[in-house]
Amino acid sequence: MQRSLLAFYYGGSDTKIRARMDLIDRSGGRRTRVLTMLRRDESEGANQRLFIYFHEPSDVRGVSLLVWKYPAKDDDRWIYMPAMDLERRVSANDRQSSFVGSDFTYEDVSGRDLGDERHRLVGEGSAGGRACYQIESTPVGASSYARRVWWIDKQNYLPLKEEYYDRRGGLVRVFSADEVRSIATGSHTYPTVTKRTMKDVRTGRRTEVTFTDVKYDLGLRAADFTERSLRRPPAAWIR
C-alpha cells in the first residue's frame, strides 16, 4: 500500500512536470489549462513542497501557487497574481475542492495521506491489460466520497483505475491511467502515469491530463520553494 502511494506521488526525490489539462463537458466543449508543477519531498512519504505555474489560459497566465503539504494538518498555500503583484495566503481547509475547476481535487494532485483512509486488500484483478491488486479504501474523517475501490499494477504499484462511491453506493467519479511510461533519469527509472482521465459520472464531464514533459531528481532544494520563487520563478522552472 505504502509502495503504491510512494510510486504514484513520490517517485524520485523531486520532479518537474509540464502538463496539459483538458476539461471536457458533456457536449464535447473543451477548455485547456497548461501548467508546470515542481515537487520536492522533505523526507520519504512525509512533508512535501509543491510549486505550480500556469501558462494557459490567458486569465491565469503567470499565476503561481505554492503549497507546503503536511501529513497530519492543513496545507500552507500561497497564490501570486502577477497582474497586480498580489501575493496572499489561501485558505486550505478543504483538500477535496476542485483543482482549478477540473474533476481532479487538490488531494488528487498532491496526494492523499495513508492515514486519511482505512485500507483493505480485496483481491486481484486487471486494469488496462495489467495484473493488479484490488484495494478498497474508506476515508477516516469527513469526505466527499464514502469509499473508493482501486487497482494497482502488481509490478510497479501504480494505480491504474479508481472508482469513487458516495454514501448511497452510487458511482461518482472514475479515474483511469491511460498511458504509463518509464522515465529514465541517471541511474533510476521511474514508472509514471503520463496520461490520465477523471470522469464525473453524474455530470458526464471529464478531465484529461497529459504530461508533456517529466523530469526527476533535479536536485531541487527546500529553499527553492519559498515566496521568492512564487513571485519570480527561476527561469529553469518555467521554461
Next chain:
Amino acid sequence: MGRRELRLPQLEGWLAVALLWLPRLGAAEIDLEWHPSALGIVSVRTTGLEPPGSEGGAFLRAEERLWLDATARASTMDASAHLRAELVHDSIAGTLAFDWREAFADVASGPWDFRMGRQVVTWGVGDLLFINDVFPKDWGAFFSGSPAEYLKRAVDAVRIGFSSNAVNADLLVIPFFSPDRLPSRRRFWQFDPTGGAPLPTVHPATGLANTETALRLYGQAGRFDLAGYAYRGFHHTPGARPGGAGATMFYPHLSVFGLSAQGPAWDGILSLEAGYYDSRDDEDGDDPGVPNSSWRFLTGYQIAPRDDLQLGVQYYGERMEDHGAYRRTVPAGMPSAPAYRDLLTFRVTRLHYQHTLRLSSFLAYGPVEGDLLWQPSASYAISDHLTIAGGANVFGGHNGPTFFGQFDRDDNVYSWIRYDW
C-alpha cells in the same frame, strides 16, 4: 467630441523596449512570448443625475483597449524583460492614447533580484484596504467597473530584493512620482470644496530629494508570514496650500511605518496589519491644507467553508492625531472629519461550472461615518479566449462628504467583454 489626440509614449517606455533586448547581452538564445488582448468596457450611471459640465452624460466610461503582453527570457542567464503596451480609445473624450502599463527588466543573481522599469507593486494583507501599500491607485477605474488589476497604477522604479533563510528584504526606489488617479470631476459627482474651478497642482519635482523609497523586511515565524514596512515619500492625494490666486494643490511629505502578519487560524486565514502615517509637513496638525498624522490598523479573516465558496470579513480603523488642532483650524463651511473612523467589509465569492462562472459581492460599510460601497459582480468565461463580465457600483452615505458617500449620485452598472488571442 470629435478631436482625436494621440499621446506618444514617454521616454521610459522606449527605454523599456530597449530593455526587452537586454537578455541578448551574453545570452545564447531568447524565448519570446507575446499575447495580444482586447477589452471593451461601458459604465452607465443609474441615478439619472449628471454632474455640471459633464463629459459623458449618463456614461461614466466607454472605452476600448487593445494591449500586448510580451515577455522575453534569456536561456543562459536568469534575466527577462516584460512589457505590457496598451492602446486606449476613450469614446467619451474622443481620445486615442498609447501607454505602457508595465515595462521592466528582471535580473537575478545569487540571493539578489533586480527589477527595473515600470512595474506594479502591491504590499500588505488587506483586501482593497491599503495601509502599508503606499503605491498609487486609480480610483476612477475602480469605481467604474474596470477589471481588478486596474485599481493599481504602476510605478517607475528600481526594485532590489534580497533573500535568505532568516529575513528577506524588498527595497523600492521611485524617482518619478505618480499620484493616485482620482475620479474625474467631469464624470463623477464628488465633494468639491473649490466649487468646480480646477486648481493648479504641483507635483514633486524629479530629483534625489523627492525620490520615494520603500522598504519591506519579511520572513516567517511559525506558520505566520510577518513583514515590517517603512516608506518615505509623499501623500498620493493632494493637499492644498495658499498660493497664486487662492490655493495650489500639492503632494505633502509622508512617512509610513508598519507591520503585518498573515497565517492560518482555525480553518481560515487571519490577517493583521497596522501602520503609522507621519504627515511630515504638518506635525502639529494645525495646517488645514495637509492631512494630519494618523494610526491605522486592520484585521481580516478569510475562509472557504465549502468547495467553490469563499468568505472574507475585515475591520479597519483609523485614528487621527491632534484632532483638537484639526478641529480648531478647519475652515468655516468645510466638513469636519471625526477623530476615529472605521470600515467593515464583507466579501462573498462563488465559483460555478468548472470555475468558469465567478459571482462576487464586496460590501464596505463605515459604522462611524455611515458611508457605504457595494460592488456585486459576475464574470463568465465563454471559452478560453472570450470572457464577459458585469456588475455595479453602489454608493451610500448620509453624513456629509465621506469617501464613498460623496459618490452617492454616481451609482452605476457596467459591463465588459475581453478577447485574448
